[in-house]
Amino acid sequence: MADLALKSIHKSYGSVEVIKGIDLDIGHGEFVVFVGPSGCGKSTLLRMIAGLEEITSGELYIGEKLCNNMEPRDRGIAMVFQSYALYPHMSVYDNVGFGLKLAKAPKEERDRKIREAARILQMEHLLERRPSQLSGGQRQRVAIGRAIVREPEVFLFDEPLSNLDAALRVDMRMELSKLHQQLGATMIYVTHDQVEAMTLADKIVVLNNGEVQQTGAPIDLYKNPANLFVAGFIGSPKMNLSPVIAGEVSGSRIALGGEGLEQLSYAFDGHRQKPGDRLTLGIRPHALKISETGPVKGKVDLVERLGNETIINFRLGNGEQWLAVVDGDAPIGRGGAVAFSVAESDIMLFDENGENVRCLVSAVDGEI
């Protein structure tokens, strides 16, 4: 187990810069998830930590050691690949023990460690099989077993669940979480799936275009996204976002314009906004509550009943599509009018640059 420090890490392929200066501290024993859309650089960053990609500039410390030019085997890491990369010509036993064999560990020690890993992962009965005789989930276990026996200080996972079907993914997610508790090792996990990120992470690092957008605990990112990108990326269904125009400022309150949302007003702590500013209003679908007198009004386009909850697609007065997630038995019909209220603390506002203005909301006017 060790902590990691990334200091101004850059990566370029020729003139194309894919990682644009990343600073990050990862604590000892933390489960950190790198999340972002395809091509955001999260896998590249992981592979740089693993030593499979060169670091163009910046410094990478694992524990106390500067690792920029260190061979992967000397970094004290183990990695689980998306494809699992199990050696097809070796049995599960030999796959798991390959690293130990290369390290010239004595045969008894090797055997003990392989069997211990197999016990932890409940795959003792698979040891004599070849990878081609295993199911996806079993291969996944073997790949994790291969990482465990090396007793690494840091585990690296590169989208390890994306080749599994949905049900198995949920199971393996829980097992990984348990494994983290059991081993207490530092784990870095790359995924494009924000649900995996939310459920597994102690700390999420949201990446886009090779830059860190926000770092924090899952709930912080959900409740207090730093910018529009994080707001849109974290949370399912996606946050409702609509452009609004700042209206009259009175005291610490500001009125917001925007067709269909004319009569909302908020209180700010900073007074950085002035009338006429173009802002973006964000409200999560789960934050909308049906209320006949609510300020958010629209016409229902579609009702999706999932049993435990109902997703309402509705159209604001200005024609914009929003979503609301309400109780499963909410009496809503297609084509009807609907109105929602929203708690003050659930309203977010982003400025022209997409940054969260971290408003303090005191009230939402009651009428439209």
Next chain:
Amino acid sequence: MMAMSSSATASNAPLTKRQRTSPYPTWFFLPAAIIYGVLFLFPTFSSIYFSLTRWTLFDSTFIGLDNFAQFFREPFLIQGVINTIIFALVTCTLKVVFGLGLAVLLTSDIRMRALLRSIVFFPVLVSAVGVGIAFTAMMHPTRGIINIALDLVGISGPGWLTNPALAIYSVALVEVWRGVGLATVIFIAGIMSIPQDYYEAARIDGASAWERFCYITLPLSRPATVTVIILSFIHGLRNFELVWAMTRGGPGFASDVLASVIYKQYQAGFYGLSTAGNVVLFVLIALMAIPLYIYLNRREGHQ
């Protein structure tokens, strides 16, 4: 797709019966069957027949197994068979070793990789006779460029093609030079089909470059290795052009291979006899290549 497979399983028995009796699929088979029959089956079976006759190309008399009896009494036959096997083993082994080595080099990140690949493959395109004549000149004991070059560094070169103990090996080396390009291309294809993930996983597991070669490249390029072994072994057993172009089996009969022994009989007008020799060569190749092929593929299945 699903509908097709379910209907196929549902009405499996009646469909197969109809397929068996329907003449329609036969039409697709016919063109290939005619070409195969005219170009392969007919010559093969007629040569088996002619090997049992005294044959002057215009008429033939059936003489039973006399040709075979005479062929096996041929004084230099044993030498020819031994040379054939030496030639096949030497060329096959060296093509595998050099082919794999070159393929590893040419799949790594070296400069001018595409150009080097073309250069390695180039000798494959040249005719064996041309290569043979060029190397005969270069291997001349006193005026050949090889021995002149060796002289410059103070080594007195051997008589590559004039020394009876050396001639067959010299020809084999030229065959390796000529054929290693093809082996390399097959190995390159085999190595490039190995997913990069295995190498990365092995690096993380702590494997050095040599260990990655031993534990990843070598076992996973096995299908290519089997192909190269079988192809170059059969090619070695059948070899004729290069031996004929370079030594004509000489000096004396020192570098005669089966094919050149057979050709000499043909030149002498013993057509039935040389056809019998060809049948023997065919059987010899089949007897060696088929068990080898089965052995190599069985081990592959076990892995």
